[in-house]
Amino acid sequence: MGVRVGKKSELSATPSPHVEAQLSELPVPKDRLTGQRVRLTPVPKAKAANAPTMDAQLVARQGPKLPRLEVAMKSNEIPALAASEVYLPPKPILDQLLRAKKILVMGHVPPDGDCVGSSLGLARALQAMGKTAHAMIDDELPGNLRGMDPHGEVRRADQVDQDYDLVVLVDVCANDRIGGGRDALAKAKNVVVVDHHQDRASPKKLGVGRNTRIAEWYAPSSSASMLVASIAENLFERSGTAVSKDSWKKIALPLALGLYTDTSGFTREGTPRKSLGVFKHLVNEHLGKQTSAVRQILRFELSKGAKKLLAKSESSYDHQQDFAFLRARRETITEAQRLAPDAGMNDLRGFMLQHLDDVVRSYGLAVLLWETDKGVLVSTRSKKMGPALELAKHISKTLGGSGNGHPHMAGGYPPCTLDQVAEVVSAWVKECKRSAQ
Numbered sequence: 001m002g003v004r005v006g007k008k009s010e011l012s013a014t015p016s017p018h019v020e021a022q023l024s025e026l027p028v029p030k031d032r033l034t035g036q037r038v039r040l041t042p043v044p045k046a047k048a049a050n051a052p053t054m055d056a057q058l059v060a061r062q063g064p065k066l067p068r069l070e071v072a073m074k075s076n077e078i079p080a081l082a083a084s085e086v087y088l089p090p091k092p093i094l095d096q097l098l099r100a101k102k103i104l105v106m107g108h109v110p111p112d113g114d115c116v117g118s119s120l121g122l123a124r125a126l127q128a129m130g131k132t133a134h135a136m137i138d139d140e141l142p143g144n145l146r147g148m149d150p151h152g153e154v155r156r157a158d159q160v161d162q163d164y165d166l167v168v169l170v171d172v173c174a175n176d177r178i179g180g181g182r183d184a185l186a187k188a189k190n191v192v193v194v195d196h197h198q199d200r201a202s203p204k205k206l207g208v209g210r211n212t213r214i215a216e217w218y219a220p221s222s223s224a225s226m227l228v229a230s231i232a233e234n235l236f237e238r239s240g241t242a243v244s245k246d247s248w249k250k251i252a253l254p255l256a257l258g259l260y261t262d263t264s265g266f267t268r269e270g271t272p273r274k275s276l277g278v279f280k281h282l283v284n285e286h287l288g289k290q291t292s293a294v295r296q297i298l299r300f301e302l303s304k305g306a307k308k309l310l311a312k313s314e315s316s317y318d319h320q321q322d323f324a325f326l327r328a329r330r331e332t333i334t335e336a337q338r339l340a341p342d343a344g345m346n347d348l349r350g351f352m353l354q355h356l357d358d359v360v361r362s363y364g365l366a367v368l369l370w371e372t373d374k375g376v377l378v379s380t381r382s383k384k385m386g387p388a389l390e391l392a393k394h395i396s397k398t399l400g401g402s403g404n405g406h407p408h409m410a411g412g413y414p415p416c417t418l419d420q421v422a423e424v425v426s427a428w429v430k431e432c433k434r435s436a437q
C-alpha cells in the first residue's frame, strides 16, 4: 500500500521505517531515559563494538554531526542538491497531481513549520502550472509561522470550496489530525498522501470510502517539505512548465522554512547531510542566497508578562530521573492570554514548545502538557530515539486520543484533564526508572 521510492543515500542515511518501528516497540532499556548517566559510565570498547545498541546503530547510520548552518552555506563541505536528486516521487503521485485541475492541499493541526511549508509550497507549485490549488490548515498559525503566510493564503476548513478533484495530505495521514478538513477529505474521490512519519494511510484512517483512489508516498525524510520540493521539481519537468523566478521564490521559501523548522535549523541529532544540501540548493538557487533573511521570517516575540507567567507554569526539573515536566493549566493559559492580547493560543503554546526543545538538551526526556477545553495537548521530546514516541503511544493507549510522531519528538491529545495525564506520565517515568535499576 505504501509506495516507497527513493534514490540513493538519503534513504540509507536515515533510519528505515522497519528500524523505526522496531525502536518504538522496544521496551525502554536501561539507558534510554538516563542518557547522561550512561555517558558517565565508560563502556568497554570491545563490548560496545560487539553489541552496539539500536541507538548507536542509528547514529552510526546517520553519520557525524552537521556543521553549523552559516558555515555549511559558505563552505563546500555540504554540496547543494536539488531535492529531485535525492528523492524520486512515485509515478502514481505525479500522475494524480498532473491530471487534477482543482486541488486542495491539507496540513495537520496544530500546525508546525513543515506542514505550513509543504502545503503552501505544493499549492503554489500547482498554481505555477496553471491549476487552481488551495492550501488548508484548520487552525491559527502560531506567531513564528505567521510570516510564512503574510497574505493569508492558507485557508481554514470553512473557507474551502466543495468541488476539488483531488485532496492532498502533507505531513499527516489521518483524518483526526486535520480539524474540520476531515469533511472535505471524506468527499474526495482522489487522495494523495505525502508523509514522512511512520504511520501509513488507510481508507479507515482517512475516513474515505472504498472507492476513493488513494496514492501514498511515504519516505523517511527529515521533512515533508523536502519531499514536496522533489515533487515540484519533477512536476515542472514532466509538464514542461517554465517557472518564473518570482514563482520559484514563492515556492522555495515555505519549503526551505519547512526543512529548517523540522530539523531545528539542522541541529537535530541524525539530520542527514542531504537535508542541508537541499536547503542550500533552495536558498542559493531561488532565494538569493539570503539564509539570514529566510530565518528572519520565523522571528516572533511574546510580551514579557506572558513569558513570565508561562515560565511560572507548573514545572519540575528532575535530574535524578533525567526528566523535565511542564504543565500549563487552563487558568495559567487564560491569564497569559490576558497579558499578551496580540498573541494567539498557538503563540503561547509555541513559546512553551521552544522551551521544551531547549530543556531536552539537558534532560533525557521532556514533556509538556497543555490543557484545553477538549483535552490535553501532550508534547514529548527525548534526547534519544525512542522514549518520546513510546510515552506518546502509552498515553493514547491508556487515555485515548491519537498518539504519534517521531522516536524523539511525539505528541497526543487525550480527551481528559491535565491531572489525569500528569498521573499517567509520572507513573510511566517512574516505571521506566524502576525497571532500569
Ligand SMILES: [Mn+2]
Pocket (backbone or CB within 6 Å): 114, 115, 171, 196, 222, 223, 224, 262
Ligand atoms: Mn514534518
